[in-house]
Amino acid sequence: MTDKNKPDGAYDPETEGAEIAFSDKMSYGDYLGLPQILSAQNPLSSAPDELLFIIQHQTSELWMKLMLHELNAARQAIADDHLPQAMKLLARVSRIMEQLNSAWDVLRTMTPSDYTQFRDDLGMSSGFQSLQYRLIEFALGNRNLAMVKPHEHDPESVRRLREELDRPSLYQAVLSLARRRGLDVPDAVTASPSSEPHQEIPEIMAMWQTVYHDPAAHWALYEVGEKLVDLEDYFRRWRFNHVTTVERVIGFKRGTGGTGGVSYLKRMLEVELFPELWHVRTAL
Ligand code: HEM
Numbered sequence: 001m002t003d004k005n006k007p008d009g010a011y012d013p014e015t016e017g018a019e020i021a022f023s024d025k026m027s028y029g030d031y032l033g034l035p036q037i038l039s040a041q042n043p044l045s046s047a048p049d050e051l052l053f054i055i056q057h058q059t060s061e062l063w064m065k066l067m068l069h070e071l072n073a074a075r076q077a078i079a080d081d082h083l084p085q086a087m088k089l090l091a092r093v094s095r096i097m098e099q100l101n102s103a104w105d106v107l108r109t110m111t112p113s114d115y116t117q118f119r120d121d122l123g124m125s126s127g128f129q130s131l132q133y134r135l136i137e138f139a140l141g142n143r144n145l146a147m148v149k150p151h152e153h154d155p156e157s158v159r160r161l162r163e164e165l166d167r168p169s170l171y172q173a174v175l176s177l178a179r180r181r182g183l184d185v186p187d188a189v190t191a192s193p194s195s196e197p198h199q200e201i202p203e204i205m206a207m208w209q210t211v212y213h214d215p216a217a218h219w220a221l222y223e224v225g226e227k228l229v230d231l232e233d234y235f236r237r238w239r240f241n242h243v244t245t246v247e248r249v250i251g252f253k254r255g256t257g258g259t260g261g262v263s264y265l266k267r268m269l270e271v272e273l274f275p276e277l278w279h280v281r282t283a284l
């Protein structure tokens with residue numbers, strides 16, 4: 001731009017020393033891969049709200065990517081007995097869940113009339129087929145081999161899901177920690193990675209009772225236990241926000257993924273990731 005085009009007093013980045021020549025240097029957009037990210041919104045209809053719908057899902061998937069990264073790091077830190085690091089990472093996971101939960105407030109502004117303009121274009125695609133969501137559930141301990149099936153068209157997704165099922169869940173990592181700290185955890189609970197949802201086990205309930213009866217004597221486990229309750233609390237809020245938004249937008253229609261829709265999502269509200277940590281409260 002020539003000087004005569006510059007209004008008096010306007011900020012001139014060049015004279016202030018700001019770099020302006022990026023043909024041979026890495027710029028903001030280069031580093032962040034923005035050309036790829038910002039060209040990945042491809043609405044199938046001319047409905048005004050389809051862009052909202054796409055961006056809502058894409059941003060959720062980005063936060064889920066970070067959540068998986070932090071959850072895996074937390075699980076490793078627990079296995080390595082690096083408790084302060086694990087606590088920091090789990091606190092971050094809860095903040096990420098808060099981001100995911102707040103995002104529903106944007107999508108809630110979409111009415112049934114807005115959504116029905118493009119719902120048919122979605123075909124049979126559905127969040128039910130979200131690989132990262134399933135990996136998160138598996139990592140936390142809500143494991144179910146049947147949920148791998150919708151990914152069978154994609155060998156890389158199946159590989160990642162199976163790899164996850166071959167690792168101890170976050171909850172199993174915590175229970176192994178409890179055993180290392182001298183608490184009574186039956187061998188069978190942590191002997192091999194589980195491929196089924198965790199069911200309440202009386203011995204684990206007794207173990208948490210010991211911890212919660214005397215927090216000072218078992219401080220590390222007490223802190224980890226509360227972090228898990230925090231995490232599940234946020235997770236439940238996500239499920240609740242989802243089912244409420246779904247009922248608001250499609251009522252009791254079947255889902256595009258083929259489930260009963262709201263009836264399926266309500267059933268998922270009953271899932272308990274860390275059942276003993278909730279049930280121990282009644283016994284205190
Ligand atoms: C208007 C918005 C939405 C509607 C109407 C909707 C509807 C549904 C329905 C009916 C299901 C059950 C599966 C099926 O049969 O399709 C489902 C599952 C799912 N949706 Fe959504 N959804 C919406 C937004 C979102 C958003 C923003 C996300 C974030 C990524 C999301 C993620 C998921 C996931 C992960 C599942 C599987 C849940 C599970 O198996 O427990 N959905 N959705």
Ligand SMILES: N[C@@H](CC(=O)c1ccccc1NC=O)C(=O)O
Nearest residue numbers: 122125126127128254255256257
């Ligand atoms: N299952 C939704 C469709 C839906 O919401 C969706 C479709 C494609 C990609 C992500 C979606 N989000 C959550 O399920 C429905 O039945 O309307």
